[in-house]
Amino acid sequence: MIRLEKRTQPSGYWTALSPILAVGLTMIVGGFMFWALGKPPVEAIRTIFWDPLFHPQFADYSRPQLLVKAGPLILIAIGLSIGFRAGIWNIGAEGQYIMGAVSGAAVGLAFYPSQSVLLFPLMVFAGALGGWAWAMIPAVLKTRFGTNEILVSLMLVYVAENILASASAGWLRNPEGMGFPGSRNFKQWSAVYNAELLTGTGMHWGVAAAFIAVIAAYVMMARHIQGFNVRLTGEAPLAARFSGVSPAWIVFLCLGVSGGLAGLAGLFEVTGPAGQVSIDFGSGYGFTAIIVAFLGRLNPFGILAAGLLMALTYIGGELAQLMLGLPGASIQLFQGMLLFFLLATDVFTNYRVRMLRREAA
Amino acid sequence: MDPVLLVASIMVSATPILLAALGEMVVEKSGVLNLGVEGMMITGAVMGFAIAVTSGSPLMGFAGAAVSGAVLSLAFGFLTQYLLSNQVATGLGLTLVGLGLSALIGSHYEGQRAPALGKLDMPLLSDIPMLGRMLLSHDIMVYVSLALVAAVWAFLKYTRAGLILRAVGEDHASAHALGYKVVRVRMAAIAFGGACAGMGGAYVSLVRVPQWTEGMTAGAGWIALAIVVFASWRAFGVLIGAYLFGGVTVIQLNLQAAGTTVPVELLSMSPYLITIIVLVIISARGVQGAPASLGRSFHASS
Structure with missing residues (x-):
């Protein structure tokens, strides 16, 4: 008979090992899935995890894409992880990401065709503000009325998607776009185009912001009293309250930071890789970032690694689609399975597995 | 507009959410919070559609959807009940898995039409003017969902189990x-919730639309979760919540079709906004009737 014994403290060894185990399991089960789809399993896994980095022909194109995709994922996941540590579940990052992009783009387009150097910083600010404001809705409702933040933040994703649709087809539509939906293209507007900072690396301002966020989050969570209060609220809410931590403040802090970072990610994406406000701008980064946050163990440096890995599956997935005709949706399933296996293997982090022999009566 | 048609279409549009919310209510009554309703619904939608198209029988489709929803929910159950994983995170994971799985399976079925689920015309009763066509001339799943409300209510109130x-x-x-x-009790409740969500999803793809498009449940599973809160964990409250919500959906769709001056986007976001407003009103009044162990893992120490 197998018994689980609760550990007094999560095992540090298993905290690091379980994501690796989960990735391995996902590769094995994913391989079977590809095989069931009639694709060569080993080749498919290699195409996803190896070829984007080392393929002689494609790697030059796909390597910079790694940072392009990882940037927003890391930026959003860092914000989410702070909330998850405190037991505050913002799962509407996708909506905050969209609202950041729409509000930042709207502020910028209001000044078109200004070439002022101040415009881009202003847009960045507006983007963060848009995401922050969108996250403040569940925060205010939770602290004022006790409304569940999970459901409200998620409902607001659908609201944001409709705002995005109306922006791209209506009030932000390119007046010179022959009536086609979609805003002006930021790539053709040098003052605000979020171009690569170092040619051939994929590094743009959003990626730089993601790296800064990783370090800032590490300092906050490990060294600053606010980070301590966040962790305390998550692990022992009563102790936190007795020591004078205001639960409402923690809600505002966690949702505000995650909303602001998601808004930033949206702004950098719309002015950079996406290039314009369009109906299909919301690409699911806000949801994938949830997986990134957990895969990175809610730890800033872990999230950095997890974001890069998840970006790899995006790029590898596209490559596998191209080379092996693998359906695009299989990557989505692959990413979902990864979270599932991670949560399953986490049992070893929190519990000790004991084999018991049945005692003779 | 024709009130007969209006009521009839409200019943059709409420049924998927009614089924999913009723299942989730039973799950939550057993102390488990399964946030994966959306994932189970969309999987039920695609499996129900696929099976109905292949077999030519919509009822087989519903049965298959129930089974696939239950199987998926048991994966959630295994993780949360035996491996003691966090219920919120696992539920989210279930939704992400369901969305991916359904998109993968569904790509073969896009653009096809589902075999129609016949109306269950009752002799004499369906011929009653107004009322007959309004309430008594629906497909069988509408009645199944209503019967299930009564059954769940009686089960929770009067039976030992x-x-x-x-x-x-x-x-x-x-x-x-x-x-x-x-x-074991919780695993059974979780499987029941999964089966209900699966059938609810199949109702979207087989009756309400009726074809398969990716992500077609469009948040219905999340709204079902909100309705459970709205209903204060009571079966008839779920019925009222689902039908109110169905009403809002039908009215906004009709307004869209009628081409009012209200922007289309505002109309399509209205169900979600109304859900938020209702949640706020409920929580401001004080959420009542939540099971005390809701969302907490159970680990027997002896």
Whole structure:
């Protein structure tokens, strides 16, 4: 008979090992899935995890894409992880990401065709503000009325998607776009185009912001009293309250930071890789970032690694689609399975597995 | 517009959410919060559609959807009940898996049409003017969902098994001490919730639309979760919530079709906004009737 014994403290060894185990399991089960789809399993896994980095022909194109995709994922996941540590579940990052992009783009387009150097910083600010404001809705409702933040933040994703649709087809539509939906293209507007900072690396301002966020989050969570209060609220809410931590403040802090970072990610994406406000701008980064946050163990440096890995599956997935005709949706399933296996293997982090022999009566 | 048609279409549009919310209510009554309703619904939608198209029988489709929803929910159950994973995170994971799985399976079925689920015309009754066509001329799943409301209500209120399920949800430690198998009761509730969500999803793809498009449940599973809160965990409250919500959906769709001056986007976001407003009103009044052990993992120490 197998018994689980609760550990007094999560095992540090298993905290690091379980994501690796989960990735391995996902590769094995994913391989079977590809095989069931009639694709060569080993080749498919290699195409996803190896070829984007080392393929002689494609790697030059796909390597910079790694940072392009990882940037927003890391930026959003860092914000989410702070909330998850405190037991505050913002799962509407996708909506905050969209609202950041729409509000930042709207502020910028209001000044078109200004070439002022101040415009881009202003847009960045507006983007963060848009995401922050969108996250403040569940925060205010939770602290004022006790409304569940999970459901409200998620409902607001659908609201944001409709705002995005109306922006791209209506009030932000390119007046010179022959009536086609979609805003002006930021790539053709040098003052605000979020171009690569170092040619051939994929590094743009959003990626730089993601790296800064990783370090800032590490300092906050490990060294600053606010980070301590966040962790305390998550692990022992009563102790936190007795020591004078205001639960409402923690809600505002966690949702505000995650909303602001998601808004930033949206702004950098719309002015950079996406290039314009369009109906299909919301690409699911806000949801994938949830997986990134957990895969990175809610730890800033872990999230950095997890974001890069998840970006790899995006790029590898596209490559596998191209080379092996693998359906695009299989990557989505692959990413979902990864979270599932991670949560399953986490049992070893929190519990000790004991084999018991049945005692003779 | 024609009130007969209006009521009839409200019933059709409410049924998927009614089924999913009713299942989730039973799950939550047992003390488990499964946030994966959306994932189970969309999987039910695609599996139901695929099976109905292949077999030519919509009822087979519903059965298949129920089974696939239950299987998926048991994966959630295994993780949360046996491996003691966090219920919120696992539920989210279930939704992400379901969305991916459904998109993968569904790509073969896009653009096809589902075999129609016949209306269940009752002799004489369906011929009653107004009322007959309004309430008594629907497909069988509408009646199944209504019967299920009554069945769940009676089960929870009058049966021994229902009492045990509620006990497990209110205080799992005491229930365990009394000798009830907390984990097994919860696994059964989770499977029931999965089956209901699967059928609800199949109703979207087989009756309401009726074809398969990716992500077609469009948040219905999340709205079902909100309706459980709205209903204060009571079966007839779920019925009222689902039908109110169905009403809002039908009215906004009709307004869109009628081409009013209200922007289309505002109309299509209105169901979600109204859900938020309702949640706020409920929580401001004080959420009542939540099972005391809701969302907490159970680990027997002896």
